[in-house]
Amino acid sequence: MTRTLRFREALREAMVEEMDRDDRVFLMGEEVGHYQGAYKVSEGLLDRFGAKRVIDTPIAETGFAGVGIGAAMVGLRPIVEFMTWNFSAVAFDQILNNAAKLRQMSGGQLECPIVFRGPNASARQVGSQHSHAMEHFYAHVPGLKVIAPAFPADAKGLLKAAVRDDNPVLVMESETLYGVKGEVPDGEHLVAIGSARVARPGTDVTLAAYSRMTYVALEAAEALAKEGISAEVIDLRSLRPLDEATLLVSVTRTHRLVVVHEGWPYGGVGAEIADRVQRMAFDALDAPILRVGTLDVPMPYSAALEQACIPQPDRVADTVRRMLARGSGR
Amino acid sequence: MTRTLRFREALREAMVEEMDRDDRVFLMGEEVGHYQGAYKVSEGLLDRFGAKRVIDTPIAETGFAGVGIGAAMVGLRPIVEFMTWNFSAVAFDQILNNAAKLRQMSGGQLECPIVFRGPNASARQVGSQHSHAMEHFYAHVPGLKVIAPAFPADAKGLLKAAVRDDNPVLVMESETLYGVKGEVPDGEHLVAIGSARVARPGTDVTLAAYSRMTYVALEAAEALAKEGISAEVIDLRSLRPLDEATLLVSVTRTHRLVVVHEGWPYGGVGAEIADRVQRMAFDALDAPILRVGTLDVPMPYSAALEQACIPQPDRVADTVRRMLARGSGR
């Protein structure tokens, strides 16, 4: 049996279930309590769990990210919400130098079972300082895990798995997905971190995406289908670890790969996927791997320009057409 | 005519010449003045230019990086030294959200002519918190330029060009290179940002490297030459912008590319190069592009383990041999 839930409700259920199950789990962040969450993800949690376990913080990301890490290293299991991932930039050192390093610096004595979560990448016209796709910075760092679900069921299952993970897990959500509905299995629902999912089977080209871009890839696949082009869409779900097997199996069949992601082109998750696949499936590729990402500029406020910067189904479909016409990107 | 200078002396000359030329240029950072620089790069500058233009700061990277950016946006041309780039992690937001965004957020009204410089990547046994290759985070960001010279002449010429650039330029130096000697042209010596250099010509494989890894690549090429394998070594010098032309010309001749860099494998500069070259020279490649980077773990203190983590000439040479034996990395 399943129920239809919004993305934010699925995340909330995951937190409620894990907090019910384990009283070492608590939620901390700006406006998560009395305000019921800047994006209402934590609505009702303060009433349900009280101020001891649902903690409103001042605007001090370095401070409360560090508090979470410190609490985790002595055995609590914090969920730290960044109002948006953009603001994690002021806490970057805490995540890079403490969360990711504690276990190894201590020779394995200490653990850091913490979850950092919040909306990531573009919202709508919030400008250059509020539109970062931060996963490209964090997926680079050993010691961290990074997940980016697209559907409510995965949001719930992956967040629950993240809370139970003994390593720091960063959950990349999307303000533009919080209202999206989807079927969520009843009862205990866990999704293993590190497994991608074929969201739409196809034979001519593989589209790899995650978070909101999975919907963009699916739309492009729909459009291409009308032209008789069969695109397989892989929803990565997890960025670090990356599910190489699922990618390789698909590319070995389709011989073509287009990676769709928000965020700038230089480096990052998209480049990593291109690098791995050309390395591991070199002979299987009939065309160079292409990427559809955010244009290489700070995000503009103008609605028209913002939409032009963010990957759209058309841009994805055009890229596939170019590729099938043996476009090598030159 | 040239003179033999150490890397740190070449950097110092660049700063002295630019500060003599333009009194809007000043140097700011921890221990740059009275202490003569943590690594003696700024030795003598306080005596020469006085405390007004050679400014010792407290330990407050967010503060003094921001002060530099603020001063730059009203017309000064700061050189901000990070004692090491690791410490820029606490100033990450200033670089990402202010330095890189100012021009665009203001619709082009403001400029940010600032240089951030300091030693980057591994030193010797300084452990996981002090061994980051930070270029992989910064090269991702539009609005920034990132350079990483390997030789004293380039260190001088590129730093001078960076000081004259009207955009934020990040200079990645290396503690392990400061004592290295090299020939530096007399008189005004500028090197354009964005141009790579063929450090050693070759025909069988291209090795792309930068900063200290250029020496590692050259050593590997030397070893391979003894086996009759001719490796061309490209010293990238500049990471953003990246000199695609020089890379493509080389790979089109050698049909093989190995990227050598410090820093973790996931994403970053190495993945970006692999992505671009497979896209732009797909048909020219006889083998998948391979990368030799730092192992995917926090840097250990143990001398033996640290050396095992950092790319060594042997590892580079082995990778080339594997590739020539048509190793596809599988």
Next chain:
Amino acid sequence: MPDDSVASPSSPEPTKPTPVAATPHPELDHLAHLYRKMALIRRVEEESARAYAEGKVGGFLHLYIGQEAVGVGAIAALRPDDYVITTYRDHGIALAKGMSARSLLAELFGKVTGCSKGLGGSMHMFDKEHHMLGGYGIVGGHIPLAAGVAFASKYRDDGRVTVCFFGEGAVGIGGFHEGVGLAALWKLPIVFVCENNEYAMGTPLSRSMSLEDVSLKALGYGMDRDRFFADDVLEVERRVAEAVKRAREQSTPTLVEVRTYRFRGHSMSDPAKYRTQAELEEHKRRDPLARARTALAGFGEARLAEIDGEVEAEVADALRFAADSEEPTLEVLERTTYKGDFAY
């Protein structure tokens, strides 16, 4: 809305007012001048809210309604060439520093005629000509920049003062500590104006700070401090002027806590459930704009109506201008990202 009725007569007439003889009252003239600025801000904000509701403005919109006396009073204490920098709640500050309503509303409408070519939006109002160095979106992130601007003035000895505005919610973050700390250490010509409007989104100061007196933070830096309410714009000007004088003449920084209140939610999406209607009404009774208008009784109703009319005309014109302007095109992006060649 009742709180604005004074400043915004339901009918925008007279658009063409009959000239009225001037009184020999310099103080009143000055107050009238400040009143006009506050009224302009109030009306621009009301129209921004309306335009937002109509979908003409996107993203976040943080209104300055209720806080007008802070920006107008503080900036009245400055020279035109002094610098100002603030947060995303920047419309009032930008207008007070001299930005035109046209350029501000065009920016909100995402038009290329906007101050930032439509690339910045509500949170990023920049006006280099008027030394308005922008609105910034990362809480506390602009405070070190402000110290840097003041550093440059000291370096060049140009006699300018920098005023840095921020909310009381910024006082707990590292950027505040480091920016203020360096300004105190290096004796920079700057005034830090904390606009304490009692809330950071839905968080009252009592839940974000161990002390409720923000100005006490100055003790930890051995810095001068001041603390007062912003009911009277002239009082704000007087008090800030003292700090500006210290900055200009002795090159020492001051932390000024100005107690104010925002009549609207944090942003358009905030219903402000965290405060009572009674609390809001009480503050609206202290509306600095209404207070200024009352204080201007002796100035003459006719001339006040004239000012209100001018403001209405200016806002109407700016709205037309914004609506009729062109949107920016893609080619603007690369050259606003880098000066010179693009770097990729």
Next chain:
Amino acid sequence: MPDDSVASPSSPEPTKPTPVAATPHPELDHLAHLYRKMALIRRVEEESARAYAEGKVGGFLHLYIGQEAVGVGAIAALRPDDYVITTYRDHGIALAKGMSARSLLAELFGKVTGCSKGLGGSMHMFDKEHHMLGGYGIVGGHIPLAAGVAFASKYRDDGRVTVCFFGEGAVGIGGFHEGVGLAALWKLPIVFVCENNEYAMGTPLSRSMSLEDVSLKALGYGMDRDRFFADDVLEVERRVAEAVKRAREQSTPTLVEVRTYRFRGHSMSDPAKYRTQAELEEHKRRDPLARARTALAGFGEARLAEIDGEVEAEVADALRFAADSEEPTLEVLERTTYKGDFAY
């Protein structure tokens, strides 16, 4: 070196001392106990320096010589299950909290028998069993962690107190402000001990802070504070104990500034040209270790010699142990990076 001669007799005998009868002097016994810890730290540091010179230790090495009374005195005020966390200058703190000289020196030698398996080195001494939560390399970065540890104690109501050590150079950075600010806001059971040794590398406090009294920072957080010299280890214990009592009984934080001095350079590469020989000598005359030994006159020279002998034996044994231990192997890296499967 003259400053250490008292604590380190040129000859390591007697390795097997003849037992001596105990005096009925609890205070003296306690001081002797603290003296022993300080002497052990002093000797371990001297040997670390020697080993570094011989190339057996790599990376950065920050010695605690001169500051022993701070760590030993402060930790003497704690229960064994209380938490301690500090900076890269962590050898003395680790030993004071109960880490063995074996595990510390083996870590310095980069051996797998070291507290952190040879992966952390000098700056990262961790000992979970003794609740020594580590040494950290990013200035100020561990202060929020310390607040988090204290937060956990309050969350679990486990009655433990956390002591967070840091240098005076950390007071200007954001991590200090945010960590201390949250501890004050949430009334966490923690004591912040600022080891003011007058220099941050080559920078004297006068060039890094607008105020020279670090403890005044507490005023900005409405927090209790204290400030004193570390010449007498018993005084350090007494004063820190007051703060620990407040933390344990009322769950309130305190900022304690302990004034001390490092006899060596910042790290092995620092010739310390920024201070005069005279200044150094003056401080060495106030050596807390020598002072404690003098105060122990009534304890009996024989028993003191016995203690010194034990210390020598312990250090000699630890050096042997470190030298003879194995180096870590590559396979240790993956499992210390992630618990469970590696994530790439």
